[in-house]
Amino acid sequence: MIAAPQVKEHVLDAPDRRVPVRKNVVLLLRVVASLSLIAAATFILLRVVPVNPTTAGFLYLVAILLIATKGGIVESTIASVAAMLCFNFFFLPPVGTLTIADPQNWVALFAFLATSLTASQLSARAKRRALEAEQRRGEVERLYALSRGLLLIDVSRPIAQQIVHQISLTCETSGLALYVRGTGELYASGLGDLDVDAKLRDAAVRSSVLKEEQTNLTVTPIRLGGEPIGSIALTGNALSDAALQSLVNLVAIALERANSQKAVTQAEVARQSEELKSTLLDAIAHEFKTPLTSIKAVTTDLLSGTPDPLPAHQHELISIVDESTDRLSKLVTDAIQLARIEGGTFRLNLGVHFPSSLVNGALRQMKSLIDERKIDVTVPDDLPPVRVDAGLIQVVLTHLLDNALKYSPPDNPIKIGARLGERKVIIYLADRGKGILEAERAQIFQKFYRGKNERHLQGSGMGLAIAREILRAHGEDIELTSTPGKGSEFSFGLPIAPGAIPQ
Amino acid sequence: MSAGKILVIDDDPQIRRVMRSTLTAHGYQVNDARSGEEGLEELRTSTYDLVLLDMNMPGMGGMETCRLIRSSSDIAIIMLTVNNTESQKVDALDAGADDYVTKPFSTPELLARIRATLRRLPQLPGFADLRPLAAEGLNIDLSSREVTVHGRTSHLTAREFGLLTYFLARPNKTIPHRELLQAVWGPDYGDESEYLRVFVNRLRKKLEPDPSKPLFLVTDAWAGYRFHLPQPAPQP
Numbered sequence: 128m129i130a131a132p133q134v135k136e137h138v139l140d141a142p143d144r145r146v147p148v149r150k151n152v153v154l155l156l157r158v159v160a161s162l163s164l165i166a167a168a169t170f171i172l173l174r175v176v177p178v179n180p181t182t183a184g185f186l187y188l189v190a191i192l193l194i195a196t197k198g199g200i201v202e203s204t205i206a207s208v209a210a211m212l213c214f215n216f217f218f219l220p221p222v223g224t225l226t227i228a229d230p231q232n233w234v235a236l237f238a239f240l241a242t243s244l245t246a247s248q249l250s251a252r253a254k255r256r257a258l259e260a261e262q263r264r265g266e267v268e269r270l271y272a273l274s275r276g277l278l279l280i281d282v283s284r285p286i287a288q289q290i291v292h293q294i295s296l297t298c299e300t301s302g303l304a305l306y307v308r309g310t311g312e313l314y315a316s317g318l319g320d321l322d323v324d325a326k327l328r329d330a331a332v333r334s335s336v337l338k339e340e341q342t343n344l345t346v347t348p349i350r351l352g353g354e355p356i357g358s359i360a361l362t363g364n365a366l367s368d369a370a371l372q373s374l375v376n377l378v379a380i381a382l383e384r385a386n387s388q389k390a391v392t393q394a395e396v397a398r399q400s401e402e403l404k405s406t407l408l409d410a411i412a413h414e415f416k417t418p419l420t421s422i423k424a425v426t427t428d429l430l431s432g433t434p435d436p437l438p439a440h441q442h443e444l445i446s447i448v449d450e451s452t453d454r455l456s457k458l459v460t461d462a463i464q465l466a467r468i469e470g471g472t473f474r475l476n477l478g479v480h481f482p483s484s485l486v487n488g489a490l491r492q493m494k495s496l497i498d499e500r501k502i503d504v505t506v507p508d509d510l511p512p513v514r515v516d517a518g519l520i521q522v523v524l525t526h527l528l529d530n531a532l533k534y535s536p537p538d539n540p541i542k543i544g545a546r547l548g549e550r551k552v553i554i555y556l557a558d559r560g561k562g563i564l565e566a567e568r569a570q571i572f573q574k575f576y577r578g579k580n581e582r583h584l585q586g587s588g589m590g591l592a593i594a595r596e597i598l599r600a601h602g603e604d605i606e607l608t609s610t611p612g613k614g615s616e617f618s619f620g621l622p623i624a625p626g627a628i629p630q
Numbered sequence: 631m632s633a634g635k636i637l638v639i640d641d642d643p644q645i646r647r648v649m650r651s652t653l654t655a656h657g658y659q660v661n662d663a664r665s666g667e668e669g670l671e672e673l674r675t676s677t678y679d680l681v682l683l684d685m686n687m688p689g690m691g692g693m694e695t696c697r698l699i700r701s702s703s704d705i706a707i708i709m710l711t712v713n714n715t716e717s718q719k720v721d722a723l724d725a726g727a728d729d730y731v732t733k734p735f736s737t738p739e740l741l742a743r744i745r746a747t748l749r750r751l752p753q754l755p756g757f758a759d760l761r762p763l764a765a766e767g768l769n770i771d772l773s774s775r776e777v778t779v780h781g782r783t784s785h786l787t788a789r790e791f792g793l794l795t796y797f798l799a800r801p802n803k804t805i806p807h808r809e810l811l812q813a814v815w816g817p818d819y820g821d822e823s824e825y826l827r828v829f830v831n832r833l834r835k836k837l838e839p840d841p842s843k844p845l846f847l848v849t850d851a852w853a854g855y856r857f858h859l860p861q862p863a864p865q866p
Contacts, residue, residue, distance in 0.1 A: 420642075421642070
């Protein structure tokens with residue numbers, strides 16, 4: 128995707144083809160000026176203050192040094208040759224010719240030429256160095272400005288466009304394109320018809336630099352920790368290689384910073400939505416449970432027989448209301464539990480607990496339902512403590528117990544026990560019911576599934592699904608062994624607490 | 631004579647109605663308040679034996695109300711909560727409640743909790759022999775239910791006092807969780823280790839010079855709690 132280059136106004140319209148023409152004119156003018164200076168010097172030395180040849184030679188050298196300091200190597204070299212010719216013609220005998228009589232003067236002439244050429248070279252080199260230093264300083268300043276600009280990037284908006292905008296604001300590039308690998312964002316500006324899409328993607332994947340001479344295009348991968356995270360394409364050679372590398376590094380940091388900011392924002396949004404869901408579920412639970420609370424308080428009070436016992440018929444009717452209230456209340460609890468677990472809005476409140484207290488707690492919660500049933504509890508006291516969410520594990524146990532109570536005949540005992548496994552305490556719950564058919568074993572853990580022959584029994588079909596989800600949150604799972612006709616056993620492991628931590 | 635005076639604080643009118651009718655029928659004197667703010671005002675003007683406090687109320691909320699009541703009074707508080715999670719129960723106890731009951735509850739269960747909370751402390755074995763205790767800057771006055779640590783005096787709630795006297799009667803002996811729960815809370819209790827954790831912490835805050843490094847109320851890992859007395863209690 129290439130976004131419309133909205134930032135065109137910032138791209139300097141530096142016309143590549145006009146620059147050399149202007150440069151040549153300037154150079155020509157400089158040469159003319161240098162030659163004029165030599166001519167002027169010759170005129171002064173000949174007509175205004177006549178001097179001997181030695182003095183003339185030195186004064187020519189001074190003129191050439193002046194030209195070399197102000198101008199470049201071309202004009203100072205031309206001026207050197209011109210000065211040598213003038214020196215020979217006007218000052219070395221025989222004067223007025225380019226011939227030299229005295230061989231010593233040949234030496235003087237060449238010494239003069241060598242000196243002037245060396246001086247112009249040295250001077251030009253010094254100038255070049257100064258120019259380069261100036262350029263580096265400019266680049267550092269621009270990179271600094273860029274790094275400040277990149278800090279102000281708004282991560283909620285497309286990032287590539289903003290980075291390209293910042294680069295074109297600070298660096299005088301003629302064309303620029305940025306590709307961000309993570310998001311697939313690509314933004315180009317000032318590149319005209321040049322198609323860089325494929326080249327950018329290629330550079331980002333292969334992590335290699337591409338230079339095209341005829342279009343003056345450089346495509347550089349952006350790496351972070353050795354890993355290519357995007358690529359950048361530039362035309363024009365406004366930047367030195369070192370500056371380009373620094374720019375690429377800055378862009379890499381900006382991209383990474385934007386990424387981590389985005390991750391933080393996303394985590395925050397997820398947390399808020401989780402909180403909202405949780406609050407909503409709490410509110411729903413409260414709204415449903417409040418009327419149930421009044422009903423339950425009334426029915427249980429009437430059924431308690433104090434202060435006055437109810438007549439048999441009324442007792443029977445109120446019992447129906449009471450049982451239905453329990454059923455409705457359990458449905459609400461289950462539905463909300465399931466919503467909470469599936470919505471991921473519950474957190475494990477891990478603590479260290481003894482298996483016996485977990486089992487006893489669950490049995491206590493089920494007290495009203497298990498009154499007439501025979502339950503064998505075998506939880507040795509010497510089992511090590513486990514690290515679990517006690518409330519949720521009790522939910523698991525009550526669902527399994529509820530299941531066993533429902534699906535096994537009332538006179539058959541239910542066994543609950545715990546034994547030591549490998550780095551786990553295994554808790555099992557066995558009934559002597561009809562057992563579960565092979566074909567049904569996987570399905571019973573699915574939401575709302577009810578045994579084929581047990582549809583007449585009360586229940587929400589959510590219990591086993593909830594139990595399994597809770598155990599999975601603990602990194603465990605529930606296992607089922609069943610022999611049709613003999614009964615079923617559900618078992619699960621609980622991780623032993625690391626060390627004996629005092630409560 | 632009434633069995634006790636109870637203030638019901640709940641925003642739901644039906645629950646207030648049921649509570650008023652039921653508790654009155656069982657011999658309690660009942661009054662109600664629709665919000666935490668109203669409840670606090672009522673408690674300022676009249677004396678009650680027990681507060682039944684709903685956890686989830688608009689406005690101030692049950693938890694904050696509980697904290698405010700507890701900051702100025704050691705009246706018995708039972709919180710009613712819809713949420714059955716352990717953290718919520720611990721929060722309720724931490725806020726100063728003596729007990730909590732999960733909604734929906736059965737009336738006989740609520741009545742049992744109310745009776746257990748209101749019960750005058752039984753003459754625990756050895757209670758009569760206990761003398762005011764003074765050791766290492768700690769001063770416990772059993773008659774006024776006050777403890778003083780390095781000059782800082784705190785008043786104990788009935789439950790805290792019950793727990794402390796049970797400990798004091800058995801110094802330097804590890805007492806299992808279950809025994810403590812059944813002796814101090816009642817025979818129906820035994821697995822609610824969160825009660826003990828919270829109440830022991832509450833006691834520590836009141837009588838330990840540094841609650842995070844307990845000198846007196848020590849935890850014996852996995853076994854129970856022990857009241858450590860540096861010297862034997864002075865005998866008459």
